[in-house]
Amino acid sequence: MRLRKKYWARPEMEASHIVITDQYDHKGNWSKEFKNNNEIYLELGCGKGKFISEKSKQNLDINFIGIDLKDEVLVFALRKVIEVRKIKGQEDINVRLMPLNIMLIDDVFSKDEISKIYINFCNPWPKERHNKRRLTHTKFLTNYKKFLKPGSEVWFKTDDFELFNDSIEYFKECGFEILYSTYDLHKSDFKDNIVTEYEAKFTELGKKAMFLRAKLI
Template identity: 90%
Template sequence: MRLRKKYWARPELEASHIVITDLYAHTGNWKEEFKNNNEIHLELGCGKGKFISEKSKQNPNINFIGIDLKDEVLVFALRKVIEVRKIEGEENINVRLMPLNIMLIDDVFSMNEISRIYINFCNPWPKERHNKRRLTHTKFLTSYKKFLKRGSEVWFKTDDLELFDDSIEYFKECGFEILFLTYDLHTSDFEDNVITEYEAKFTEIGKKAMFLQAKLK
């Protein structure tokens, strides 16, 4: 579905301390941006922000960066983070948001800056000629390895069976070890799930969420 342009979104994003628009200014210096040495977790495609806002609240000693392409979506993530965190002064929030095409992510982070990646319900790109656009494709995993710490994990959720099965192979091909895997997350024994907006909608109609944790060897 094509989003209607919201011309007020970019000014609202640029006015916020927690939104980073100078995309390459912090490469290698993200700890200085957060003003601490805490681990940094990255959500690729943060949508309207339910996942990253809840995760950041549950884990105040971890820093979070959420990336999404569209200002029209990211502005709602910004509002959600501020609503959920309810911390006086945005400078105290352990979240940063970035409007970014993930295909341009290579130079945003330096080696060993990121300790975990979350990929939640990304576009499955089912046509074979489009498979390389999948955020779990070996093309992207190779890019993530440039800034992921060794031993770090990628947490991946989807409701698309073909994407999930293909992604298992992508991770293995790129030197990741599958630590946990389930084809029905909500009936599994995994206890650290945060349900996204999209996830809540499709579970209401009986669809299952598939999930895996992959560790970079």
């Protein structure tokens, strides 16, 4: 579905210290942006921000960066972070949001700069000729390895059966170990799930969420 252009979104984002628009100027220096040496977790395709706002609230000793391509989506993530974290003024907070084409991500982070990646319900790109656009494809995983610390994990959720099965193979091909996987997350023994906006909608329709944790060996 095509998003209607929101011309007010970029000015609102640029007015916030939480949103980073000079993305390429922070490579290798993200600890300075956060003013600490805490680990940095990255959400690729943060949508309207429910996941990253809740995760950052639960883990105050971790820094979080959320990426999405469209200003029209990211501006609502900004509002959600402000709402959930009750932000007032310019005090330090462990969240940054960034408009970015994920194809360019290895120009934004340096070696060993990221400790975990979350990928929640990315586009499944079902046509074979489009498979390389999947955020779990070996093409992307190879890029992530350029800035992931050894032993880091990627947590992946999807409602697409074919994408999930293919992704398991992608991770293995790229030197990741599958630590955990389930074809029905909400009925599994995994207890650390945060339900995203999209996840809530499709589970009401009886669809299942699939989930895996993959570790970089």
